[in-house]
Amino acid sequence: xxxxxxxxxxxxxxxxxxxxxxxxxxxxxxxxxxxxxxxxxxxxxxxxxxxxxxxxxxxxxxxxxxxxxxxxxxxxxxxxxxxxxxxxxxxxxxxxxxxxxxxxxxxxxxxxxxxxxxxxxxxxxxxxxxxxxxxxxxxxxxxxxxxxxxxxxxxxxxxxxxxxxxxxxxxxxxxxxxxxxxxxxxxxxxxxxxxxxxxxxxxxxxxxxxxxxxxxxxxxxxxxxxxxxxxxxxxxxxxxxxxxxxxxxxxxxxxxxxxxxxxxxxxxxxxxxxxxxxxxxxxxxxxxxxxxxxxxxxxxxxxxxxxxxxxxxxxxxxxxxxxxxxxxxxxxxxxxxxxxxxxxxxxxxxxxxxxxxxxxxxxxxxxxxxxxxxxxxxxxxxxxxxxxxxxxxxxxxxxxxxxxxxxxxxxxxxxxxxxxxxxxxxxxxxxxxxxxxxxxxxxxxxxxxxxxxxxxxxxxxxxxxxxxxxxxxxxxxxxxxxxxxxxxxxxxxxx
Amino acid sequence: xxxxxxxxxxxxxxxxxxxxxxxxxxxxxxxxxxxxxxxxxxxxxxxxxxxxxxxxxxxxxxxxxxxxxxxxxxxxxxxxxxxxxxxxxxxxxxx
Numbered sequence: 001x002x003x004x005x006x007x008x009x010x011x012x013x014x015x016x017x018x019x020x021x022x023x024x025x026x027x028x029x030x031x032x033x034x035x036x037x038x039x040x041x042x043x044x045x046x047x048x049x050x051x052x053x054x055x056x057x058x059x060x061x062x063x064x065x066x067x068x069x070x071x072x073x074x075x076x077x078x079x080x081x082x083x084x085x086x087x088x089x090x091x092x093x094x095x096x097x098x099x100x101x102x103x104x105x106x107x108x109x110x111x112x113x114x115x116x117x118x119x120x121x122x123x124x125x126x127x128x129x130x131x132x133x134x135x136x137x138x139x140x141x142x143x144x145x146x147x148x149x150x151x152x153x154x155x156x157x158x159x160x161x162x163x164x165x166x167x168x169x170x171x172x173x174x175x176x177x178x179x180x181x182x183x184x185x186x187x188x189x190x191x192x193x194x195x196x197x198x199x200x201x202x203x204x205x206x207x208x209x210x211x212x213x214x215x216x217x218x219x220x221x222x223x224x225x226x227x228x229x230x231x232x233x234x235x236x237x238x239x240x241x242x243x244x245x246x247x248x249x250x251x252x253x254x255x256x257x258x259x260x261x262x263x264x265x266x267x268x269x270x271x272x273x274x275x276x277x278x279x280x281x282x283x284x285x286x287x288x289x290x291x292x293x294x295x296x297x298x299x300x301x302x303x304x305x306x307x308x309x310x311x312x313x314x315x316x317x318x319x320x321x322x323x324x325x326x327x328x329x330x331x332x333x334x335x336x337x338x339x340x341x342x343x344x345x346x347x348x349x350x351x352x353x354x355x356x357x358x359x360x361x362x363x364x365x366x367x368x369x370x371x372x373x374x375x376x377x378x379x380x381x382x383x384x385x386x387x388x389x390x391x392x393x394x395x396x397x398x399x400x401x402x403x404x405x406x407x408x409x410x411x412x413x414x415x416x417x418x419x420x421x422x423x424x425x426x427x428x429x430x431x432x433x434x435x436x437x438x439x440x441x442x443x444x445x446x447x448x449x450x451x452x453x454x455x456x457x458x459x460x461x462x463x464x465x466x467x468x469x470x471x472x473x474x475x476x477x478x479x480x481x482x483x484x485x486x487x488x489x490x491x492x493x494x495x
Numbered sequence: 496x497x498x499x500x501x502x503x504x505x506x507x508x509x510x511x512x513x514x515x516x517x518x519x520x521x522x523x524x525x526x527x528x529x530x531x532x533x534x535x536x537x538x539x540x541x542x543x544x545x546x547x548x549x550x551x552x553x554x555x556x557x558x559x560x561x562x563x564x565x566x567x568x569x570x571x572x573x574x575x576x577x578x579x580x581x582x583x584x585x586x587x588x589x590x
Contacts, residue, residue: 333574350513385546443550
């Protein structure tokens with residue numbers, strides 16, 4: 001069978017169960033595609049030996065009739081996840097050579113479910129970025145190009161390697177993480193599906209920390225059904241993460257009925273931004289029409305504090321990052337600067353961190369340090385946390401009024417070119433997360449679903465935001481939207 | 496609030512990141528751009544609003560106060576840039 005790498009998780013699972021293919025074949029097909037796609041720079045640590053070993057074990061397991069959902073399915077793992085004995089450096093120079101002695105809970109859950117790791121995926125350094133241009137491994141290139149143009153485009157970020165790899169069929173699916181939009185924005189830019197679950201659904205243990213009150217892992221897949229399958233495999237209660245939810249994980253796939261009759265879908269007026277491209281506006285209203293045609297009721301709603309989400313995020317996330325990244329001191333792991341004669345421990349810290357962190361990470365650590373420093377803590381950090389309370393309340397109010405899900409654009413534009421934002425100030429880049437960041441601040445589940453293409457042929461995504469812990473219902477609404485949108489575009493192979 | 500070069504230098508020092516003097520003006524300017532953006536938060540009436548401590552209402556779990564792992568010195572030191580005789584090694588801290 002050819003082109004097995006082009007399959008999704010559900011399709012491949014069904015073929016495996018019927019004995020029409022095997023995991024070794026699937027895995028070899030992906031490994032071949034990965035080796036032919038170095039131009040995308042998505043896989044940065046390839047693990048073919050581990051992959052084939054796990055594929056063989058999966059085939060043996062399937063033969064005995066013990067085939068959990070992900071058994072034998074080859075996937076990529078974002079470099080932010082610690083994987084035992086395999087380089088895990090969060091795309092940072094400061095973790096060069098770091099080979100964890102342990103496995104993150106999420107990647108262990110996937111191993112236990114039988115999934116096959118193909119390698120580690122490129123990302124923005126410490127997940128700080130929206131274009132995958134801050135990685136120590138270099139930029140990730142999107143498989144998509146504008147019609148009649150060969151300019152390299154961003155796959156989005158920070159899970160850009162995951163997005164590029166899934167969109168280019170280098171793997172069946174991939175893990176991502178999302179602190180302000182890092183699963184949903186790259187999914188939207190590359191025409192794939194990505195869900196960030198409710199804060200606490202996926203254990204953060206063993207995932208390199210960026211902003212601990214916002215970070216969540218989630219799957220990036222070729223369709224909504226695959227997202228349901230993989231999310232279920234990733235989630236668990238974990239005593240090693242004190243914020244992990246002690247709640248049963250439902251069978252999300254079984255909840256995909258496509259029936260959304262009577263569901264109330266909110267359209268928040270504050271997401272209609274000045275200067276929003278007409279194509280995004282049209283995509284959004286088309287999406288609402290599709291849900292309406294599927295039997296949902298469309299309701300205009302207001303989330304009055306939306307405008308303040310991004311500034312609050314750019315206080316809270318850097319503050320937590322400055323604290324989390326204090327551990328990179330050149331003592332316990334990773335890079336240590338070469339010291340000059342007479343240098344003491346302070347010089348060791350300062351030189352190590354100057355050499356080890358890239359410019360965007362340094363910028364955010366210093367902003368975080370500033371907003372937490374004596375005299376500014378109340379004015380910036382505590383104020384941002386108060387605004388966060390209000391942002392969450394906005395959502396609680398609309399859910400209390402009976403709204404089941406909220407429909408918004410996923411991004412303010414289609415993918416831009418690599419290098420096109422170089423001269424923009426940092427705030428311009430931060431605006432990429434304007435529609436997604438509210439969801440992290442409120443701890444809610446959010447999913448990006450590809451819904452159309454722009455006039456240059458690039459994918460555009462819509463976002464659905466759900467009630468806390470109701471990922472199953474959210475996935476079902478996304479399933480109905482996916483069905484109605486009928487997005488089938490694929491990037492033409494040039495790499 | 497505007498950040499001058501000496502404040503930028505102080506922040507870099509607090510963050511333990513070495514920044515050369517000639518890089519300070521650009522850094523201060525970037526800080527000011529970001530802080531200018533953040534200052535929109537001053538428009539919000541936050542009187543009587545509690546700062547968020549946990550996004551999901553939950554009581555942190557407790558566990559038995561017992562030793563449940565240990566004896567992993569080799570693993571703990573495996574990734575250290577400089578480990579000697581079972582310890583992390585650093586430049587001299589105390590004279």
